[in-house]
Amino acid sequence: MNRDHESKPSYTEELEKPGVEYNENEKADASLRAEAIMAENAEHSMTVLEAVKAYPMASFWAFVFSCTIIMESYDVFLIGNFVALPAFKLKFGVPAEGQQYGVIETKWQSALQVSGQLGALIGVFVAGPLTSRIGYRYATLVGLMLLNAFIFIFYFANSLPVIFAAQILEGIPWGIFIANAPAYCSEIVPLRLRAPATQMLQMFWAIGSIIVGAVTYVYNTHLDENAYKIPIALQWLFPTPLAILIWFAPESPWWLTRKGKYEQAAHSVERLGRRSAVNSADQVAMMRRVIEMEESAKKPSYIELFKGTDLRRTLIVCGVYAAQNLTGNLIANQAVYFFQQAHVGENLAFALGLITSALQMIFVMLSWILTTYFGRRSIYLWGSAVNTVLLIALGIAASFGISTTANLAQASLGLIVSVLFTLGPAPASWVIIGETSAIRLRPLTTGIGRATYYIIEIPCIFLASYMLNPTGGNLGGKCGYVWGGTGLLCLITAYFFLPEMKGRSYREIDIMFKRKIPARHWKKTEIDVNDDE
Template sequence: MSTAIGEPKEELHQRVAQVDTNHSDVLINADLMNDAVDGENREHEMRIWEAVKSHPWACFWAFVMSFTIVMESFDMFLNGNFVALPAFQKKYGVVVGENAWAIPTRWQSALFQSGQCGAFVGVFLAGPVTTRLGYRWTTIWALVLMNATIFISFFANSLTLLVVGQALEGVPWGFFIANSPAYASEVVPLVLRGACTATLQMSWSIGGIIVAAATYGYRAGVDEWSWRIPLALQWIFPTPLLILVFLSPESPWWLVRRGRKAEALRSVERLGPRHTTENATQTLAMMERTVEIEVQQGGEPTLLDLWKGTDLRRTTIICLMYASQNFAGNLIANQATFFFEQAGISPDRAFALNLINSCLGFVANAGSWFLTAWFGRRTIYLWGTAVNITLLVLLGICASISQNNATNYAQAVLGIIISFVFAGFMGPISYSIIAETSSVRLRALSTGVGRAAYYVAEIPMIYLASKMLNPTGWNLAGKCGYVWGGTALVCWIMAFFFLPELKHRSYREIDILFNRKVPARKFKHTVIDVKDNE
């Protein structure tokens, strides 16, 4: 009732008529079709700053949902720093020299992999649960679970129990990472999709900065609190985020898919400008049009639909983009402190460099907002990967020559630059591509399965990364650059042939391009008429 107070009679009538119209009429009702066309044209014509000014709340709620990723990031970086903490090494490690200890490779891998195994379960649960409950309530329940599972890790008194705690914490991580890119891409206008989905990588950097600062402060600790206090810091995130997510609007795209048009219209109004109802009804009609086109291609979404028809191609691209995040040198950033130590840097200086590395990653993430405005998704990914391939090979060469203080610092600097490039190019743009590639009907499922592909690739790669760096393993230090350079080259080749350009494309246009089986390199220049409904 309160939302209608003060509305002009004609706008109120338009609002009621839109809600009362049957969902399936959008493709045959001329008025609704005109609204849908006008809504899509308006999104195409909108400029970035205009969209930010008119949709500040949409940007805010997208950032809130994306910020849930900070918890997975926090734990991933924390485990990477645990193995470099002297007190933790002495408590749980084996002697590798005079007054020197190291965590055995199998336990390093277990600490890194356990959370990812839990997240692997979480992402498969996320799709069906989100399809039924929506992004808000699924995330709320995941945050409650996150609060509970932190207790196990905090009170763990053995590596075994710590590994179990990390595995259980991983389950809600899976919900966060599956839902965040999908929600962020659905609540903001087309022109802001790239920047808002790129904030997921920024959340990773924020988690890394907090961990780097905490472990740097406790690096000289001699008792168990040097790692228990950083673990306790995890509790600063779930409850505030739970309150904010509870207050957030549900994705209007999800509400339209569920046939809840009145709620979808209210959600659109909360996310957009408040001064006009006409824009909201046009946006709702645009959403209905896209959803109805997809409904005609299939009924209630299931996991099997991801592997049928043109959705198979879309799912494959999403899986490859997610998996490729593990092959372009990013795992060096996840174990940065330990990498610096193995490159010959003193422990104190290694922790300081890790803090610098995390802060630079944040700066790179902020820079990615401008990159997404200026360049296409495909362009950013290909050039960023090419730069990192070059840097990784240089890292390997630097580690292969006669070692001294200069080469040690050269390896450390190259490691930082590689992390910086990933944080500014491939990392954030991957989330934009992932969120845009999936069909609206299957988005909750496809982002979950895509993230599962990430974990399938990451779990063995974590073991490989630990094996390459650990002095009880292969002890390669910077020579791992040869390995990661080779895997990054494979990613570049795959992207060159299969990655389409999706910038400035509405979800309807993306559906049509995939349905027409347009080759990836022709997506950018293919013209789609605004009245096409195929």
Template sequence: MSSAVEETKVEGAIDVKTEIQPHVDHSEKLDHHEVLNNKDLMNEAIERENEEHEMGVWEAAKSHPKACIWAFIFCFTIVMESFDMFLNTNFVALTYFKERFGVKTATGEWSIPTRWQSALFQSGQCGAFVGVFAAGPVTNRLGYRWTTILALILMNATIFISFFSTSLGMMVAGQLLEGIPWGFFIANSPAYASEVVPLSLRGATTATLQMSWSIGSIIVSGASYAYNNRMDQWSWRLPTALQWLFPTPLLVLIFFAPESPWWLIRRGRKDEALRSIERLGDKGDKAQKTLAMIERTVELESEAGGSPTLLDLFKGTDLRRTAIICMMYASQNFAGNLIANQATYFFEQAGISTDKSFMLNLINSCLGLVANALSWPLTAYFGRRQIYLWGTAVNVTFLFMLAIFGSVHQSHATSYAQACLGVIISFVYAGTMGPITYTIIAETSSVRLRALSTGVGRAAYYIAEIPMIFLSSQMLNSTGWNLAGKCGYVWGCTAITCWILAYFFLPELKGRSYREIDILFNRKVSARKFKSTHIDVTENE
């Protein structure tokens, strides 16, 4: 146990007022302070926070298996966004799809025009942009559980449009509507996962979001590889139909999930919050202590304002937190991730045959899943800032190597070198920047504004991604700039920019409770001093 953790332990009671204000149910603004004004409850909150600081990853996982399972189930909803996004990028490489909807190039080959490629890739993100903004207010009203259930119902309905499409225009419209529930999933999943598990498990559970991306990619890659030689409409309709595998089973499971106790406390539903805590793994006195710890943080944040609004995200210290979340989300588009998202088409443009490109994409997706699993011990033993900076630095190196191989005289060897570097870049991203970004996002937001801040942060991702998808398509497409590996120059430069911004503005939040994180931001501590700053467990401001 580190000295930083040891310093947070206190013994004995603290001297506070014992007057208890009357409880008000269903109140978004907690104008009473049951814990802050109660000596015994404060001691319980302090004791529980000390216990969470001392609890290791394996110990927390053994004592809270149900919390881990529920967190993973919510994160698994991201499979649907991943599945659909990778599906469209694979369609533009399918032989029959290109002949059915594409045009002949000067070389006599069939290709989907750049504008339609961009529309297919961007339409879902445009719908998700709407979804993430709607997710915050709806979640604040209905909770994570019912909001996700409604989004899953909508997902089931919108898949019909994509499946029965007879033109690129209909596909774009289907993607646009499917994107709306994606926005709900991506806004709520990291927030819910971070709120239902102990402190030491936040990194591992939120990192499963990236694993869900990889699982979706593997299913798509396998289906596309199996059907890429079919010369009929089922080469793309059958993979599209596979989307129906996910929403209904997830809907049933999430119906039985416990609501986040943090959301319930914010709504004044203390008894329900206690039942959720017990379902998530804490029993008896430990559940009461966890409840007191949650109430303490929520009461402290309630002093900052009443019902959360989008405007609150841009006031005071919350503006800094919102900026960090937006920066982390947007940076996912600038460190080589778009090469992974369009891997099959990238391999083709690098000179690999269509069949081998689909096979390489399947291998790439499987390796991504391995990298996601390796990220779990990384998040347990290394800081969030450390993982992000080193991961980005490594990918910058590989991106410029990719660009160099793309610039020399092209041969069979250089084609395979570019393909291998594309796989390595995807692997590094899937093991470092990808998963750790979701952890940083979930931890940076205040509890009171979490549902709104994760939504706005994801909106920043889509604002950055939509023009980047167009740029990526333009760089890779044979009817565009046809840069192949030379796109590494562009992504290498954008990745360097991400590294510089993270070095100066990304704080280290590993091992910090939400109360400590609130205090550090309220004190305006420099990002590079977050790790070394001591916050006593008795401090409230």
């Protein structure tokens, strides 16, 4: 292994040098660093199982906060399924040749798909300053209460413009959830649990799609308004129970430490871990050490994200978020509609959509095993490479015209692309997003990263809807050529700029960014435990 610096004496060893006197402040500072080093070494030495046993409640609260992602996932897939739902098309569609129940016009299909994202784009910009000021708990509670109110507008909507407006309003709390959940999960768990804790977000995204798939599968044969009203009403199942749980959740000890509330931070650590296995004073000392390294006289601001070494961190987060929309993910979001355009039967299309969602959840859980043994970078790169090849194969299958064999090939490849995306690139993305940002700028970085996601997703949704819609491009599986090309571009970019952060503490990550170590050299670079920069 390469070493950036030779190993240095520890702070306690420096204090014990004969004939050298230190004042009380220097001794306190050295003691704090010694405690920080002990805490960091303890986290490095833990296995995954030991980390789960030491921090059982951290895993539980990460699980609870991840549940907030169900609500965005549910609604995104709900709108995606509504454009294929017979009752919805009868109510809001227009007649089209060869379409028994009519079709949602391309402009409205695209508008409905992007409306929630427009709201979420507003929400993520609200989330950063709001969370920095009042914390993860209270910011999430505000979002949950707003969502409860906005669902009423969606439920009683009787026209596509009102549905469009309702979705924009619902999107605002989604933006808060999606910005806060990965940051909170990453901050409350020890090093060994960061990957599975943040990957749970992708699992709950899959759970949201499973619920939608099951409900719309049941109602796809109903032609009355209950076929779409009941799925809308089911959204009320989530916000209130989650709000009650989150009211009792501990605030992130990292956020409390940033605010100088060290006693509360220690209490939060004790609530997250077992007192017999966790030294809260050492943990807070470790947090203080990292935060002091990042210390600035200025208040965190969006401008700071684009200066110095933070620019590189911001670009990585934004790039990983943007790539989710450029590597076939939109096929998964409109799976049922895609299967219909691949000319499989109505019932089979909804059944395949449900199967896709169920397999996604299983593959996300398999990804936990992968990230335990392999790095984030390697999983992301190999997963993206396989996805790109499959997308090109999808385009080739669609180029053979309409036949039973070609249709089944398209449907199969569409399903495989949607599922394998949740084994590699998608769950690895959440881990990378949670680890890359600086601690003091984390709420702002995750917010701006998710904003990039929506900025890229909105035109991509219009493009995807146009490519699939019979009144638009009517490309069907040939859209695989387009997404395969953008996926290849993302893969090449990630190869040169995405570093490997597996097994790195936040202190080590900070130092490696400050030393401007090239992405491909991170894995073989060693950082001394005594280094402060």
